[in-house]
Structure formats: structure tokens, C-alpha cells
Amino acid sequence: MSPSSPFTAGPTRPGFVLEIVARVARVEPAALARAVGPTDAATVIDTLVARGIIDRVAARALTMVAAGELDERDLRQLIDPAAVRARLARGVPVAATVPLPLPLNAKLGRYTVRGVLGHGRGGPVYRSVHPLLGVPVAIKVAATAGPLRAEAAALVAAAHRNVVRLCDLDEAGGQALLVTDLGGESLARTLRRKHALAPRRVFRLARGVLAALCATHRAGFVHGDVKPGNVLAARSGPIQLCDFGSARRTAGPAPTVVEGTWPYAAPECFDAPGSPKSDIYSLAHTLYHALTGRPLVAGRDAAECRAGHLALDLDPLHWTVPGVGRAASDLIRRMAARDPDARPSAREALAAARTAFGPDDATGD
Known part of the structure; x- marks a missing residue:
């Protein structure tokens, strides 16, 4: 959650990013700027996602295009011009649904x-x-x-x-x-800069989030939205889990919408209330993303993401990611099991992580 620019190279002004989207979606840059509202270089892509103009997969590709790491033609595969134009044509003032950001020093x-x-x-x-x-x-x-x-x-x-x-x-x-x-930068922003992280760093993140989930579940809550954007890490100090806006009591009323962020949500959350084991699944997908540089599931809507989760056939991480041992690979794969009953609890996973992930570093969690 650092305010620094998420781009690694190239121009970073908001107008440059909006010009890319305008070209790809074949819309007027001015119309796009009005829909996005006031923003800055560090948050323009987050704002495009929050306004529903692009999805999270397209946001990652847009970051790479802006940094000169991906061809603009590849972005065209991920942005539907008709959908963007329809979003802009709704004519509902942005402020009526999502308040515009305040300026600096307000x-x-x-x-x-x-x-x-x-x-x-x-x-x-x-x-x-x-x-x-x-x-x-x-x-x-x-x-x-x-x-x-x-x-x-x-x-x-x-x-x-x-x-x-x-x-x-x-x-x-x-x-x-x-x-x-505010204990540090979000994992999502870190991944925009670094694409993927070293296994030792990811394992430290995993231990911290598992400890947070143990506390959350012990208190009788489901977090409901474990994902890279809700994991904070500083150079020193503990890993922290943030944004409990989707949290609910384990025995509370069922939510009326799909819990969590679709690419990371457990399959059962698309049809019924999630459980503490759903948080474990979401963490496993977060770890896969951090280790491989890409989310396991992508889709434009809940239905596509649900189908993606149900169709997953995971390759063991120790086959594809150097530095990930068999024990760590097996633990993360069990956490990502399609059947909630096959997943470990947070307490079981944390106990297994102490062996599977090896000793923590000096900053420990």
C-alpha cells in the first residue's frame, strides 16, 4: 500500500496510462478521464479497477505495457472495447457511487x-x-x-x-x-514491481498470514478476502493481514454476494457462505501468485472465475519454481484443495509450515 508508483520503467503520469486504455478501448481520452476522476500515478490503475473499467488481469497487463515490458497489442486481448464504452455510457456520475479522492493535504x-x-x-x-x-x-x-x-x-x-x-x-x-x-507495502504492489518473489520471502509472508488467520478464526470470524492486496509487508516488523471489510462471524448470516475477490475466492464461496477453510484456499492462491508471478485463475466475471477454480489441475510448485522444496509444495497444494475438507485448518497449516517452509529469517513473525 505504498504511495510510490507501481511502474518499474517508462512514463508514469496518469494521462499516459489513460491514453493507453483509450487507444485499446477506442474511446475518447477525455471521456475516460472524466469517468476515472482525480487520481495520481501511483493509483490510476487501481482506480480503473475500482471504477469497473478494467479487471485485475487487464490491470496487471496494463502495468507491464506502461513499463515497456509488454506490447500494447497483447493488452487488446484483455480489454473489451464494447464493455468499456458501455461502462462510460451509463452516465451515472462517479461520485454517486464511489466518492472521488480528496487532494493531497486535504x-x-x-x-x-x-x-x-x-x-x-x-x-x-x-x-x-x-x-x-x-x-x-x-x-x-x-x-x-x-x-x-x-x-x-x-x-x-x-x-x-x-x-x-x-x-x-x-x-x-x-x-x-x-x-x-499502515505496516508496509501491499503484496499486490510489490508484485507489480517485481513480478514474483523469492521462495524464502513468500514463506515468511505465508507464516505471517497463517498466524493472522489463526487469530481471526479463533475469534470466530472468516476474513473473506485474503489476496495480495490485503497482505502488508515492511522491511522490518511483522507481516500483517488487513482489510476486514468482508469479515463476518463464522455462524453469522449468509452473504448476499460472492465472498472475496473472484480470482482468489474458494469454489464454495460462489454458491454458499465461505468458511475458515475458504481463507486457507485464498491464501494458497495468493502464495502461488507470489511464487509464479501470475494468478492461477482469471476471468471477466464470477461465472468465468468459478469455472476456472473448478477446472484447476495444479502442477506441484517444486516442479516449476526453483527453491521450493517438496514439503512446501505439498503443503501449499493441500491448502488449495478443491474440497474444503481436504484443506488444513490455519492452525494445522501454521504448524506444518514451521517444518515445510524452513526457519524464518531474522525479522521473523
Whole structure:
């Protein structure tokens, strides 16, 4: 969740990225800019995804095109011009559904906006500094307080060094604010720069997230959206699991929509409420992505992603990724089992990880 540019090379101004999408989708750049709204180089691609203009697979390819690592013609295979034009033609002001980001140094109650980290379901997520503690924080904004209060309750219940810490629950300018500490950059942003990570680094991430899931499940919650964007890592300090906006009590009412982010959601989440074992599946897919540089499942909608999950036949990682041993490969493959009953619990997976993934590094979790 760093505010730095996600591109590794080439021009990084927002207009350059929008010009690429406009050419591929054959739309007017001005119309695209109006739909996206104010943004900056670090968040323009996240904003395109949040507005529903491109999906996450196209976002990854767009990052590579902007960095000069992929031909623009390849991006044409992932962006449907008709779908983009239909999205732009709806004529609903963006602010009516997703509030536009505030400019730098704008005030949110007692907090000063230092950047836009991304976009949640209710609106932008801002970077700031806690005025009393002096530590970096993330501020999630919503039109109503109810969802953020539920998220705050989950964070308090799951309190653990590997779970982001709740710092504040406030209101400002008619909006509800949820403030959490900001422990580092998201894995999603890291993967945009580095494509894939060394196994030792991924195993450290896995241990941290498994510890967070142990605490979450022990508290009676399902996280519901484990993915690269919700895993934070700093150069020092613990790995942290963030964004409990999809969290719900294990015995709570069934959600009315598919839980999680489709490329990482467990197959059962497309038809019924997920369980703690669904979080384990999502973590396994996150680890595959981090180790191989690409998500295992891609699709334009829930139906395509569901079919992709059900059709998966995973190659063992120790066959394809140097540095991944047989024990680690087998554990991650069991975590990604199609049948929830075949997956280990978070506690079982964490216990197995201590052997399968080898000793932790000096920064340990």
C-alpha cells in the first residue's frame, strides 16, 4: 500500500496510462478521464479497477505495457472495447457511487491526506499520519458507519501482531472513518514491481498470514478476502493481514454476494457462505501468485472465475519454481484443495509450515 508508483520503467503520469486504455478501448481520452476522476500515478490503475473499467488481469497487463515490458497489442486481448464504452455510457456520475479522492493535504477530521492507497467498497482509502502517535495510518472512508463498525469489531476480536491494529473510528464531513496502522507495502504492489518473489520471502509472508488467520478464526470470524492486496509487508516488523471489510462471524448470516475477490475466492464461496477453510484456499492462491508471478485463475466475471477454480489441475510448485522444496509444495497444494475438507485448518497449516517452509529469517513473525 505504498504511495510510490507501481511502474518499474517508462512514463508514469496518469494521462499516459489513460491514453493507453483509450487507444485499446477506442474511446475518447477525455471521456475516460472524466469517468476515472482525480487520481495520481501511483493509483490510476487501481482506480480503473475500482471504477469497473478494467479487471485485475487487464490491470496487471496494463502495468507491464506502461513499463515497456509488454506490447500494447497483447493488452487488446484483455480489454473489451464494447464493455468499456458501455461502462462510460451509463452516465451515472462517479461520485454517486464511489466518492472521488480528496487532494493531497486535504483534511479528514483531525487527519491530513498524504496520498491515496487504493479504493475499498465504500470509497477511497487514504494514507495519513496519526496526529498523536506519529505513525503512518490507512483511513477507510464510507458513507455510513455501520459497515466500518462491523469491521472494527472484527479487528478488535482478532487482535494479533499479524493483524493490522485499529487506531480510530471516527466521523468527518458526514463520512465515517476507520483508521488502522499502515505496516508496509501491499503484496499486490510489490508484485507489480517485481513480478514474483523469492521462495524464502513468500514463506515468511505465508507464516505471517497463517498466524493472522489463526487469530481471526479463533475469534470466530472468516476474513473473506485474503489476496495480495490485503497482505502488508515492511522491511522490518511483522507481516500483517488487513482489510476486514468482508469479515463476518463464522455462524453469522449468509452473504448476499460472492465472498472475496473472484480470482482468489474458494469454489464454495460462489454458491454458499465461505468458511475458515475458504481463507486457507485464498491464501494458497495468493502464495502461488507470489511464487509464479501470475494468478492461477482469471476471468471477466464470477461465472468465468468459478469455472476456472473448478477446472484447476495444479502442477506441484517444486516442479516449476526453483527453491521450493517438496514439503512446501505439498503443503501449499493441500491448502488449495478443491474440497474444503481436504484443506488444513490455519492452525494445522501454521504448524506444518514451521517444518515445510524452513526457519524464518531474522525479522521473523
